[in-house]
Amino acid sequence: MTGPATIFDRPNTYIGQPTPRQDTDRLLQGRGKYVDDVQLPRMVHAAFHRSPHAHAKIVSIDVSAAKAMPGVIAIYTGKDLAETVTPYVGVLTHLAGLRSAPQHPIAVDVARWQGEPVVMVVATSRALAEDAVEVIEVEYDPLPAACDAETALDASAPVIHKDFGSNLAWERLVDVGDVEAALKAEGVTVVEREFRFGRHTGVTLEPRSAVCDYDPSENQLTMYYSGQAPHMMQVILSKHLGVPEENVRVISNDVGGSFGIKIHTYGDEVAAAAVAKLLKRPVKFTADRHESFLTDIHARDHVVTGKMGVDANGKIVAIDFDDLTGIGPFSMYPRTSAIECNQVLNLTGAPYDLENYRARGRVVFQNKNMMCQYRAVGHPIAMAICDGLIEDAARAINIDPVEMRRRNLMRDDSYPRASASGMKLDDLSHQKALDRLVEIMDYEALRADQEEARKKGIHRGIGFVSMVEVTNPSPMFYGIGGAPIASQDGATARLDAGGALHISSSVTEQGQGTNAILAQIAAGVFGVPIERVKVTTGDTATVPYGGGTWASRGAGIGGEAMLQAAHALKEQVLDVAAVMLQAEADTLDIRNGAVVDAKNGTERMPLADLARTVYYRGNELPSDLNPELIATRHYRVTDFPFVFTNGAMAAHVEVDTDTGFTKVLGFWAVEDCGRVINPMLVDEQVRGGVVQGIGGALYEECIYSEDGQMLNTTMADYMVPMAAEMPDIVVSHIETPSKTSVLGAKGAGEAGTGGAPAALLNAVNDALAPLDTSIWQMPMTPERILKVLGKV
Amino acid sequence: MTQTQSIQLTVNGEPVNASVPVRMNLVDFLRQELGLTGSHVGCEHGVCGACTIEVDGAPIRGCLMLAVQANGATVTTVEGLADTDRADALKAAFRDRNALQCGFCTPGMLTSALSYVESGGPADRTAIREHISGNYCRCTGYQAIVDAICDVIGKEAKS
Structure with a gap:
């Protein structure tokens, strides 16, 4: 450059x-100036009746009592809005075979997840709109629901979209080298584990919110948008509301956290835009926290069976895994819900010199809230699979986990090159990052402390991850597949x-x-x-x-x-x-x-x-x-689909084997995001990311009942990391500028969230190792730890 | 549901007379009726702390108090803190440490931090972490906030 x-x-x-x-x-x-702070003349407020069922036919809707409630301006059903908004389908052509059904902002005829909008009330205040929602009578005929992703492909499972014949949305297979032969070769030790990654969500402190205004004199639609991609939203509103693109203005002022949550097409927000157009006045919708948990996209929700073979020298000879992920009843529009699985297949093992790699990914429909791209898309799964198995294998053949990585990491002088999955890599520094990490954490002292603690019956563990992060995507991410998303x-x-x-x-x-x-x-x-x-x-x-x-x-x-x-x-x-x-x-x-x-x-x-x-x-x-x-x-980035960064992280934990609680004693992150523009801001991105990663590893989970009811839709029940539980996090940088630009900067926002869970998993298993047990499910809640300890 | 009641209170040093629906909570009253949108609503059930404001000198949850309960009270919001120099040292430390990212938790976090500093809390990281554990921050991971509070206490101790 x-x-x-x-x-x-x-x-x-x-x-x-x-x-x-x-x-x-x-x-x-x-x-x-956040969206909910916006007050416009003649503005009205929306509230929704949402489906209480995971899957149900909408038999009848009676809004007569609601219409008579004080302050009510208008009420809309899915059928009403279908006349104003064309349906959307979340597929991309480069994800060959991905399918999804047309989606409406408000359910028409059938509701397919608990929380799906069914009726919209518009009133002079949010409180009055909610009053009216309470007296809406909807008769539902509950349908058999396919809630569990693991059984959603069974022949006996209810098929959510009849025309598809099954609940399979997408499947991809990667097969490089000869995995079978490598795993069967003499002297190869094979470790195999079943990983479970729970659903979690972004919990942006500012809930999703939209204020939409329409001026018929100029056919002008304006949306105050709490989100990340105003031009994408402009195209979507234009296309589905029939307003010329140049007449749609999307304004994003202050955004109270997003983390990937506020970059998708949500029915309630599209409905607010449609109703602004119909009423020719501003409409505000702000989700309350219950609505946020039910309808903000969820992420992860993967079940992975993974194998790794290592030879007597600790060299990885093969990785082989099968990933199954549930995405809800639709693929989210327009980015799709297949990207996370795709990333898992692309990224697993990418830091390591590896010849034999086989991965199958299956993305399935289910009757739960939709799953889509949240901070560090796919990374926590990919890193946990590979680095979890590495440390498992290291224990099996009795090699130190740092030494095990040193024998397998791509050499810093070996770029440009590709990963086993075919990702083009350049300007990475895995070896330097690991060396720096071991130095700043004082690895030897921590091991000595661990020995001493074990003598006292205290179970401390140290876990690592070497990772890559996808940053600076080129048109190969979305544009190539037909999404209206500028690269x-x-x-x-x-x-x-x-x-x-x-x-x-x-x-x-x-x-x-x-x-x-x-x-x-x-x-x-x-x-x-x-x-x-x-x-x-x-x-x-x-x-x-x-x-x-x-x-x-x-x-x-x-x-x-x-x-x-x-x-x-x-x-x-x-x-x-x-x-x-x-x-x-x-x-x-x-x-x-x-x-x-x-x-x-x-x-x-x-x-x-x-x-x-x-x-x-x-x-x-x-x-x-x-x-x-x-x-x-x-x-734009040319020559590379993505500009990868790398990092090495370590977690130090103490597991209380009586209560199952894991305390994070320390965390270290070495990050190479190329040229650092503002070291303070990068450090804070890494720290904030690590803490979200700790949340996913230890606390956060959207818990559903078997019949598809989310059970913890309050902040008191869905636990995110709080100040008292979090450690101080030490951050250090290696700077290997990217050659793709003069600036040489790569991204830094997601590494912490992508890497921390694997480091935590490894640290907990390191702590549990003397007790001859291990855990492979996140979040690693006290109950689950007590389970693997055989105590509950 | 739409029953109203008259209240008189002091908000950021100014007298306020209003007729409010009895079911309206204090933070909605401040935001919607007085235009004081600096206090934020994150959960509406008293957990996240984004709506933390001062009522009669004590930090409280604006979503757990009804506006009618504030009759006769003295209320200070983040806008009120901005108009005096009480929180200047904290605000400077928050800026210098980048102890805020999206800023949504910040008014509530600042109010909680101020109560710690003004009550003579020590520059003890564990104690500070305990004190601000009623305030969610989803962006920073909290460390920079703890640093900022420590900085202010350290400077006060020196001066």
Whole structure:
């Protein structure tokens, strides 16, 4: 990649600095603007009657009493809205064979999961809308439900979509080398385990929320959207509501956490848009916490049978596994619910030098809430399968787990290369990361402590993971399959008349610090103090076209576009300055908001003087000079489907064998996300990610009854990590810049969530090893640990 | 259900007279009737702590108190904290440590942290973690929040 070479050592570069975010003061003063804060004139509020059954025919709906309730404006059933909204189907052509049925925002005739919207009430307040929901009479005829993914493919299971003949949504097989022969070879030890990964969900503290407004005079639909991909939403609303794309504006202001949850098409949000159009006035829908648990996408829910063969030297000879995952009654639109399984097949074993690899994935429909992409899609499963089996095998042949990895990790000097599953890999540093990890955690001291503790009957364990993370996806992720999801992003840089820099970008902010790193990049590359940079993101009416922030792509893709735009603007400004100063452009530079001599930094002209001359007194410029004080650039990843990062993590735990409780004593993460733009923000991404990973490993689970009722839909019953249980997390970086861009940044947002569960699983099993038992189910709740200990 | 009652209270130093539905909780009243949207609603059942505000000097859950129960009370929200210098040191420490990401938990977290600092809590990480365990943060993993609170207590101890 060619481009400006000197951007990283410029006098006022901010790249690599732990610069505090500019927008935190606003949030700390209660001046954030989240969707539920939006109050528009004539706005009305939506509430939903949702199916209490996992699977039921809707026999009749009586809304007469509800219509008479105070404040009620209108009531809609699925049939009513089907006249306004065309159905959608969550398939992608590159996931060959994936099928799903047409989906409506509100169920028509049949409800297929508990929580599916069945009737929508619109009233003058949310409270009055809820009052009316309570008196709606819906007669259901319960149908046999296929709730359990493991039996959903049985011949006797009820088929959710009759035309399909079975509940199979998608199946993929990867078969590389000769797994059978490798596993049967002499001297090979084979370990085999059944892994279970429970369903969990994002629990964004700000619930999903949408305010939709429609102005018939201009056929203009505006959505205030708590989400990650405004341009994707624009296309979807346009397509299914029949409003021209250019007449749909999607605005994403502050987003109170997303983690992949708020990037999908939810029926209640589409219904709010449709009803805004029908009523020609603003409609607000904000999910309450019960609705969030029932309808925010769930994730994971995999049952995996996995085998690994290792030779006497600890070299992995083969990995062989079968993954079954339940996705709910539909594949989520438009990203589909097959991506997680696909990722598991792509990523398992990817850090290791491996010749024989076989994996089968099956994605099945079931009558539960839908499953889709949540932070670190597929990674926790893929890493736990491989690194869980590695440590299991290491125990079987009595090799230290770190040594076992050293014998199998891809060498740092072996790139570019591919994984056994065919993923193209470059610029990774597994060996360095593991070495660093062992150093910062003081591995030997922890082992000595473990020995001492065991003598006292205290069961401590140390577990590791070496991992990859998919970041900076190219068009090969979604665009190739026909999804209206941009893989490129754009950035604009504009010099205003006062000499300040205004930047805008199509990547979005949900708290990661996207806006902050965009400002850091632009300020340094262009040459102004960061206080003079104003950032705009999250509005389809004003920002360049692009994908948004997901799949750890904001910094790597949006950041590179910003770098290129800021550099282009700098060159344009210097061309103007050269004419005004009668100098050669390449002898000038921009530093601290002024045009200076590149050689000695002597100030020649403040940017404000240059801009004011251009904007106000163009008569002073030669008539053949056409100054452009704005530049836009776009960037996409080429040559690679994804830009992988790598990391190594370790967990230190203590398992109380009387109560089954696991306490996390320490956690270390070494991460190589290429060039670090803001080390403080990256560290915090890693820490927050690790804690979500700890949640998935130890606490979080959407618990369903056999008949498809989710049983823990309150925050008191669904446990997420709280401050008191969490350890301090030590983060360290290796920087191997990606060669795919000048910036060299890879993503960092998901590694912690992807890697921590495997490290935790290994640590708990290390603690349990002297007791001759082990656990292979997440979350590793006290009850499950007591079960494997034979105590309950 | 739609029965109303008159209340008088002080919110962020200003007198407020209002007629409120008796079933309306305090945080909805602050957000919807007074436009004080800095207090957030995360769970509506007293678990997440996003709506933590000060009532008569004590941190309480705005979703577990009815607006009518605040009759005669003195209420301070994050907007009120912003108008005085009481929380300035904490806000600066939160910024410098990046002790917030999406910011949704932040007003409640700040209020809880302030009660710890003002009550003379020590710079003890375990004690701080216990104190803020009534406030969910889904983004940070809490460490930076603990760091920020420690920073403020450490600075106060020095000065």
